[in-house]
Amino acid sequence: MGKKGxxxxxxxxxxCLLGQGTxxxxxxxxxxxxGDDVAIKVIxxxxxxxxxxxxxxxxxxxxxxxxxxxxxxQLYEVLATKTKIYFIIEYAKGGELFNKLANNGRLSENKARxxxxxxxxxxxxCHSKGVYHRDLKPENLLLDENGVLKVADFGLSVLVESRHQxxxxxxxCGTPAYLAPExxxxxxxxxxxxxxxxxxxxxxxxxxxYLPFYDLNLMALYNKVSxxxxxxxxxxxxxxxxxxxxxxxxxxxxxxxxxxxxGSYWFRKGLNSKSDKMKKEVTTNVALVDSSxxxxxxxxxxxxxxxxxxxxxxxxxLNAFDIISLSAGLDLTALFANNNEQxxxxxxxxxxxxxxxxxxxxxxRVLEMKIIKNDGGLMKLERxxxxxxxxxxxxxxxxxxxxxxxxxxxxxxxxxxxxxxKILKEDIRPALKDIVWVWQGEQQ
Ligand code: AMP
Numbered sequence: 273m274g275k276k277g278x279x280x281x282x283x284x285x286x287x288c289l290l291g292q293g294t295x296x297x298x299x300x301x302x303x304x305x306x307g308d309d310v311a312i313k314v315i316x317x318x319x320x321x322x323x324x325x326x327x328x329x330x331x332x333x334x335x336x337x338x339x340x341x342x343x344x345x346q347l348y349e350v351l352a353t354k355t356k357i358y359f360i361i362e363y364a365k366g367g368e369l370f371n372k373l374a375n376n377g378r379l380s381e382n383k384a385r386x387x388x389x390x391x392x393x394x395x396x397x398c399h400s401k402g403v404y405h406r407d408l409k410p411e412n413l414l415l416d417e418n419g420v421l422k423v424a425d426f427g428l429s430v431l432v433e434s435r436h437q438x439x440x441x442x443x444x445c446g447t448p449a450y451l452a453p454e455x456x457x458x459x460x461x462x463x464x465x466x467x468x469x470x471x472x473x474x475x476x477x478x479x480x481x482y483l484p485f486y487d488l489n490l491m492a493l494y495n496k497v498s499x500x501x502x503x504x505x506x507x508x509x510x511x512x513x514x515x516x517x518x519x520x521x522x523x524x525x526x527x528x529x530x531x532x533x534x535g536s537y538w539f540r541k542g543l544n545s546k547s548d549k550m551k552k553e554v555t556t557n558v559a560l561v562d563s564s565x566x567x568x569x570x571x572x573x574x575x576x577x578x579x580x581x582x583x584x585x586x587x588x589x590l591n592a593f594d595i596i597s598l599s600a601g602l603d604l605t606a607l608f609a610n611n612n613e614q615x616x617x618x619x620x621x622x623x624x625x626x627x628x629x630x631x632x633x634x635x636x637r638v639l640e641m642k643i644i645k646n647d648g649g650l651m652k653l654e655r656x657x658x659x660x661x662x663x664x665x666x667x668x669x670x671x672x673x674x675x676x677x678x679x680x681x682x683x684x685x686x687x688x689x690x691x692x693x694k695i696l697k698e699d700i701r702p703a704l705k706d707i708v709w710v711w712q713g714e715q716q
Pocket of ligand 1: 290291292296297298311345360362364367368411412414424425
């Protein structure tokens with residue numbers, strides 16, 4: 273997988289390797305339907321499982337789904353196979369921002385400001401969604417073909433909801449030279465303040481061409497960071513120094529906020545009406561968030577005959593998050609579902625939706641159950657005779673991966689659990705054996 277020329281699910285043709293992170297390889301690829309460039313981040317499921325990163329991947333998907341901003345790389349789609357997860361991401365043709373620095377390794381104040389404005393706009397937007405990057409560094413700052421800044425890699429972000437009780441993050445992560453003092457001192461930290469500190473370090477590097485805090489000895493480096501012990505080179509203007517001092521404030525409580533940075537005279541220089549446009553764009557994107565990214569990993573093309581059948585059955589489509597959670601070897605179901613006896617059993621089937629429906633109808637007949645609902649991919653079966661606590665009622669829901677590959681979930685919606693378990697084991701399962709490909713979550 274990932275070899276040049278290899279076509280992924282008839283959709284994307286792999287190109288060259290762009291870069292390699294700890295758990296993922298990033299490739300350039302072409303969307304065969306549109307001819308557009310994309311980047312594909314390929315994650316090895318086994319490696320992710322070995323190091324217990326399932327949670328992080330799950331988090332990365334849900335976070336990337338929430339973030340849509342002109343300066344944040346967009347996640348288009350997530351696909352999964354038995355061994356790999358593929359993130360289809362907006363391609364940043366211009367590569368890493370820091371490769372673009374001039375010979376002396378730095379930028380003029382105006383150019384540095386231009387990138388800083390975009391960086392803060394992205395960071396402020398993410399913070400407003402409760403998303404913190406926590407690992408802002410040069411490798412994560414990419415450019416598109418028009419030189420627009422794109423922030424990459426939200427793999428280490430943490431949502432507000434998953435913060436510790438005292439509203440502080442405790443995981444030590446990030447790159448030492450960009451780490452805020454409170455992260456190093458391990459006293460718990462506020463993700464927003466940590467990102468602002470990293471933006472300060474990035475601004476310094478853009479202007480100076482070298483890091484503000486550097487020492488080969490890690491303890492000495494930590495000391496420098498903790499005391500905000502840095503010196504601006506003489507070509508940095510007084511105004512810029514003032515802003516840098518407010519950002520690189522070792523006390524997170526007094527450190528400047530993104531709102532104040534955006535309101536500062538230095539930041540607003542050169543923005544004028546463009547800033548209003550930028551603000552407008554951001555607001556529009558806030559409104560679009562959540563509904564904007566459809567990460568549906570299903571086949572979209574089907575024959576007319578199959579399409580006709582589907583008009584009757586209309587199974588629910590699965591998104592990539594569902595697919596990943598269901599695919600063998602990386603079953604995340606337990607992480608977001610309560611596996612008690614009320615929960616359904618699931619199986620995948622290579623039969624068409626209509627054959628699945630007719631098998632379920634046969635079962636209903638044999639078990640003397642009436643079909644009280646059969647549309648939108650949901651069948652409701654109810655027993656004619658009353659049980660101990662009312663009539664047993666069973667739901668069977670059909671989800672479509674492709675026209676010839678479905679997931680079916682069967683669960684009790686009403687009645688006695690013991691009665692349900694008995695008929696599930698003795699009647700339903702054996703009756704379905706011809707159409708079941710794999711019972712999910714069960715060792716084959
Ligand atoms: P990552 O594992 O996300 O840190 O990516 C590793 C490297 O791949 C980055 O430092 C970039 O040079 C490159 N890269 C990642 N994502 C993209 C992208 N969407 N477009 C272009 N290059 C990328």
